[in-house]
Amino acid sequence: MPELFGGVETGGTWCVCALGAGPGELVDREQFPTTSPAETLERIVEFFAERPAPAAIGIGSFGPVDVARDSPTWGQVTTTPKPGWQHTPVASVIEHRLGVPVSFDTDVGAAALGEHQWGAGRGVASLCYLTIGTGVGAGLVLDGRPWHGLVHPEVGHLRIPHDRERDPFAGSCPVHGDCWEGLASGEALAQRWGVAPEDLEDAHPAWPLEAEYAALGILSIVAVVSPHRVIVGGGVTERPGLLEMIRDRLRVLDGGYLDTPMLGREIDSYLVAPQLGDDAGVLGAIALAQLAGPERTVALSRGA
């Protein structure tokens, strides 16, 4: 049996725990609602305590989070609007309770790594994993490693053009109003149209507008970091035909300026759907645990 690693995805709505070594090699997997921090962390600890000890655990968490390993607040969810979760020390609680080395990243950072390792980003030098679901976020893998920088990417809060004649909706972001997330997230769709995104017909004008907003934000990602591939995931993007519309708009927005076939005739292999489905986050968390090998130098005794 291969060495076992733990993966935890703490999403805004669901929390997923898994034990294994990669896709098709999951020994166990459990999913439960993300409730209060105390209750949620307790269920995570129980999941691992009842099973064979993993060599390391990776956690991908909703954010913003502190991913700076040398920071006193490493492993915390920081300024989230999610009630009760502000400054919750997710990683250190799990590391302390289980006595296993823990790696910590954003949920999208973990998913980016998972797709790079096993999914739609295998073999590329860099990628951006974008999710448009309840919120809008992205993780970067650059030179095969997760990239954080000063904090970590928070693409949902960049600004894009908002034509108020075409779209008078003020935006759903409680902090910024009409930032990218405030215009293009599932929450924004629900507030703008008064129904859940999955209940909008394929022919609804919501979708061309969504494609426009998605393409504008992706253009910012491409213009800033020029990733070798962009993977577009998240519940909203599962709508049939939407990815094709986003590709069309991105091509038009670039207007041939960037002299690369990847934004032209090869755009179908540049802007792609994820391949790991609902498991991208938790598999990415396992990849994160595996990658952390060299950092696993701190002696930790199980139990504490």
Add this chain to the structure above:
Amino acid sequence: MPELFGGVETGGTWCVCALGAGPGELVDREQFPTTSPAETLERIVEFFAERPAPAAIGIGSFGPVDVARDSPTWGQVTTTPKPGWQHTPVASVIEHRLGVPVSFDTDVGAAALGEHQWGAGRGVASLCYLTIGTGVGAGLVLDGRPWHGLVHPEVGHLRIPHDRERDPFAGSCPVHGDCWEGLASGEALAQRWGVAPEDLEDAHPAWPLEAEYAALGILSIVAVVSPHRVIVGGGVTERPGLLEMIRDRLRVLDGGYLDTPMLGREIDSYLVAPQLGDDAGVLGAIALAQLAGPERTVALSRGA
């Protein structure tokens, strides 16, 4: 005497050549207008042919350029609107004519590296060097190395909100109209207000608008790649008071969402002016030549 390196900055307007090892260690420096490709490349070749041979030459060029070392069109200016320069093989001509290993990057990529090595970015793990001059562009240094990705950053062409009531100007970019560069570059200022940017008074409404546009674009950079520092250079940003206005707007646009003092009380050390002045580009090109050391394996004979 330290080992000598060559630096070449081919800007849209001026071309700078230098020989040396860093700031205060330039043996020679020459500057001339960027005219036709043939004439300009000839003057560059002459500059080096008449002087002691450098160990390597770095070139920072206006773009877009092909910086992929394994590409058949490596070292070319690609789709530039600058007359006559499309598909000019800048790097290979110089490498061939002088028989010296050549490293090639964008002008802003070289400037970013120069500021990281000797200027306002010493010691930081990552930085973005942004220039707002005739155009708008940026270079990234990530983990101490220039970052290119698929093509290279082209931040000037991302889109930002454009309030046409406040600013009815359609934008100056010949490809995109009101992209970031089309709204915020020196060329955009000149077209919008009908005078050269340097002739606008300090109290002119041009400057708060410029600060708004600058902050919106910088927010996209911060949201996507989260650099440890942003250096803001270029002729337009030399206006006294403008950098402070940009900081204020960036802080307001973030609205405290990113839980870092760098976008709050420490923003003065996050968003900073460059320190190498007019020599950032050519010094960066020298840094590029020095960095290329390990790549200098191809045997090249002087003359050819």
